[in-house]
Amino acid sequence: MTLDIDHLRADTPACLQRIHFNNAGSSIPPTPVLDSQIKYLKLEAEIGGYEAADATQETLEAFYTAAAGAIGGKPQEIAFIENATRAWDMVFYAFDWQPGDKVLTSRADYNSNMVSYWQVASKYGVEIVMVPDDESGALDVAALERAIDDRVRLISVSHIPTNSGLVNPAAAIGAVATKYNIPYLLDACQSVGQLPIDVAEIGCTMLSTTGRKYIRGPRGTGFLWVREDWIERLEPPLLDNHAAPWVSVDRYEIRKDARRFENWESNFAGKIALGRALAYMTDLGMENIWARIKLLSGTLRAELSNLPGVTVWDPGQEKCGLITFTKDGREPKDIRDRLRASNINVSVSTTQLTRTEQRDHAVDATARASVHYYNTQAEIERFVEAIRHL
Ligand SMILES: Cc1ncc(COP(=O)(O)O)c(C=O)c1O
Incomplete structure (x- = not known):
């Protein structure tokens, strides 16, 4: 199956603007x-929030099936x-960190x-080891393996950083984690x-x-997804009566499924809509989506690299839909603002986002263009011309 881009763009009316x-x-x-989000909000307004939740119980539950299906997990391993950040925190701070x-x-x-790493470092004496990069700029898996000793309690990696097109070798990292039985x-x-993400293939916990x-x-x-055999090993840093029902005056019981990491009150319309978005995405097929993103981003990266005065910064062998670049004589913020004035949206990555990596580049900010499957070659051409003429 190939993606019907015209249809997908018709489903995304902002593309016209x-x-x-x-x-x-x-x-x-x-x-x-x-529509699913608005419909739910209207239902809440019409019949009441609790009543809307009761009336749409099945659709709310469908979120867990959709999320699990999207990453190859099980519904009971999912928390909304x-x-x-909070999803990550709920498991990171569940470890009983020791000096x-x-x-x-x-x-x-x-x-x-990074903030959380340094917090547990200063509070509990945890040692944070930043594994060096390989020569392409991705995490060096051999160096990761060499860094393993019996004090390592956790391997924790960002698959794709926030500020570059790098794809870290998630499955090779998972093979090391599995070999040494480290979460x-x-x-x-x-x-x-x-x-495409398959938690079993990646080997993450x-x-x-x-x-x-x-x-x-x-x-x-x-x-958040937590592998079944790890759920009960992780006591959430925060509990409420949904995560841990209050079963007698002085006792509570923490749920056995991943919903122990949730709150009782949450964004119900958001949950319905996220379930819908996951189903929409799965229907299109992750292989198709990824192929299209690689095609578009490959073209954009190559064309930007050819422009005089433009530098593309993305490290790594495997790259994705994020393209980070600078143009001589133009502040990235200025690039973003000028593009926005012509109805072109990009963002700026500052040193705040990944200090360690950016220090190597000796740049303190880059412009970031990130494409999705519904973007087109024609948009890329317009974009490249806009950058040329800035
Ligand atoms: C790699 C990475 N991790 C975590 C986050 C945080 O996501 P959220 O803003 O949903 O907490 C971001 C957001 O940019 C990100 O790029």
Whole structure:
């Protein structure tokens, strides 16, 4: 099956108005996803929030099946969480960190993850080891293996960093984690919806992701997957009466499924719409989506590289739909603002986002264009001309 791009663009009316190359920031939801969210909000307004939840129980449950199906997991291994950061936090802070424990991570890890690493380092004396990159700029899997000793409690890696087109070798990392029986937390915030993900093939133990990026769900949604045999080994850092029903005056029982990582109150319309977005994505086929993103991003990266004064920064052998670049004499923020004035959306990655990696480049900001399957070659041509004439 190939993607019917005209149909997909008709489902994304904003395409008529603008070129949206900020899909790694927040992509534009297809109409059926938006409609499902609005319909649910209207139902809440018409019959009441609790009553709406009761009336749509099956659709709400369908979210778990859709999320599990999208990554090759099981519905009971899924928790609906408001974003990728909190999903990640709920398992990272579930470890009972002890002085001398080690975490192995990548140099290109997400900034909030870095903050958490340094927090447990200062609070509990955990050692954070940033595994060196290989010569292509991806995490060096051989160096990762050499760094393993009996103090390593966790391998924690961002699959695709927030600020570049790099794809880290998630499955090769998983093979090392499996070989040494070390839990492996994959931050798949930028990869779910962009490339095929199968948690068993990757060999991770936990995975976090967000709704608004490549899945094309609403903002304020995300999910966590935890492999079945690890769920009960992880006591969530926060509990409520949904995660841990209060069973007698002085006792609670933590749920046995991944919903122990959830809150009782949550964004129900967002959950419905995220389930819809996951189903929409799965119907299109992840192989088709990934092939199209590689085609478009490969063209855009090559054409930008050919422009005088433009430098493309993406490291790694395997690259994805994010293209980071600078243009001599133009601040990335200025590039973004000028493009936005012509209805072209890109974002800016500052040093704040991945300090360690960007320091090597000696740049403190890059412009980031991120394409999705519904973008077109014609948009790429217009974009390249806009950059040429900036
Ligand atoms: C690699 C990576 N991890 C985590 C996050 C955080 O996601 P959220 O904003 O949904 O918490 C991002 C967001 O940009 C990201 O790029």
